[in-house]
Amino acid sequence: MDRPIFIAEASSNHGRELSRALAFVDAAADAGCDAVKFQLFKIDRMFAPEILSRSAKHRARRAWELPVEQLAPIAEHCSKRGIAFSCTPFYREAVEELRPHVAFYKVASYELLVDDLLAACAATGKPVVLSTGMATMEEIRHAVSVLRRAKAADITLLHCVSAYPTPAAEANLAAIAALREATGCKTGWSDHTRRPAVIERAVHHWNAAAVEFHLDLDGTGAEYAAGHCWLPQEIAPVIARIREAAVADGSGFKEPQPAELADRDWRADPQDGLRPLRHIRAVWEPAA
Numbered sequence: 001m002d003r004p005i006f007i008a009e010a011s012s013n014h015g016r017e018l019s020r021a022l023a024f025v026d027a028a029a030d031a032g033c034d035a036v037k038f039q040l041f042k043i044d045r046m047f048a049p050e051i052l053s054r055s056a057k058h059r060a061r062r063a064w065e066l067p068v069e070q071l072a073p074i075a076e077h078c079s080k081r082g083i084a085f086s087c088t089p090f091y092r093e094a095v096e097e098l099r100p101h102v103a104f105y106k107v108a109s110y111e112l113l114v115d116d117l118l119a120a121c122a123a124t125g126k127p128v129v130l131s132t133g134m135a136t137m138e139e140i141r142h143a144v145s146v147l148r149r150a151k152a153a154d155i156t157l158l159h160c161v162s163a164y165p166t167p168a169a170e171a172n173l174a175a176i177a178a179l180r181e182a183t184g185c186k187t188g189w190s191d192h193t194r195r196p197a198v199i200e201r202a203v204h205h206w207n208a209a210a211v212e213f214h215l216d217l218d219g220t221g222a223e224y225a226a227g228h229c230w231l232p233q234e235i236a237p238v239i240a241r242i243r244e245a246a247v248a249d250g251s252g253f254k255e256p257q258p259a260e261l262a263d264r265d266w267r268a269d270p271q272d273g274l275r276p277l278r279h280i281r282a283v284w285e286p287a288a
Contacts, residue, residue, distance in 0.1 A: 003246050004188065004203050005034040006239055007086065007106075007129070007212040012039065012064035013221025013229065020217070021070060022077045027217055029081040031236040032243060036083055037106050037212070038066055038074065040098060041090035064222055068097055075101040086129070095120040102126065104154075106212075109133030109162050109190075115146045122150035129210065130155065131190050133162030137182055144183045156210050157183060160190035165228040168195050176206040188212070192228040196238045203242050 008028035014021040021038070028036040043052065043062045052059050071087070078085035084103035089095045090111060098105065104127035111117055112135050121128045128147055132140050140157065147155050159175045171193055180187040188210030189202035202208040216229040223229055256264060266276040276284065 122152035
């Protein structure tokens with residue numbers, strides 16, 4: 001299989017602090033990730049006024065909003081660290097606000113039903129990654145059709161279970177293959193389990209092309225207490241193991257490998273069953 005890409009989701013754990021946001025870029029790069037992702041939302045554009053008027057909890061999420069003016073310095077720092085910058089737009093205008101900065105768009109599970117948002121992302125010509133938590137296959141097929149009609153250049157679907165955290169027994173990783181078969185898209189896994197074995201199973205058994213996970217720096221982020229965010233020292237060895245295992249796949253063409261070439265002549269000779277081959281015996285001398 002191809003090398004899977006790893007996307008670190010900073011989510012709302014940056015606390016609106018640019019220095020902390022840049023530290024997320026560093027942590028993701030140091031852990032071996034290919035991309036780091038943030039979210040661009042405005043609470044007044046995310047939740048209906050009926051909800052905000054009744055819920056102080058939802059109103060408090062204004063403190064989680066990523067300032068638009070931080071996009072450029074975050075993108076610049078990603079470029080310096082050699083890691084892709086991505087962000088999730090949660091309102092239509094955010095697509096254009098992000099366009100100069102992001103390598104790809106990520107659409108969240110909760111926005112999967114919003115055709116206008118999907119089409120706007122696709123129309124930019126940038127790749128689109130779409131999480132599919134809570135969705136039916138019919139809803140997912142419709143979302144893919146919207147993206148394709150809008151000329152999406154590159155679509156990746158992430159199987160996702162929108163529970164924070166997700167019990168490992170409910171991960172339903174087989175859906176990675178089901179999504180791939182139903183849509184013809186690249187598919188991957190958006191992790192909320194915080195279980196190394198689940199991520200490794202998604203990659204090694206179900207051929208996840210991408211893995212997204214929530215990251216916190218130090219356990220103080222706004223979402224860490226929920227239990228679905230990884231710390232850098234937890235996720236780095238998982239990524240390293242998967243990278244190491246991927247190197248072992250090879251081409252699949254059966255032929256002697258460089259490390260074993262020297263032993264080929266020391267196989268048993270077919271004439272007498274003794275080692276090494278007869279032409280080696282005639283000239284062999286022990287090393288000094």
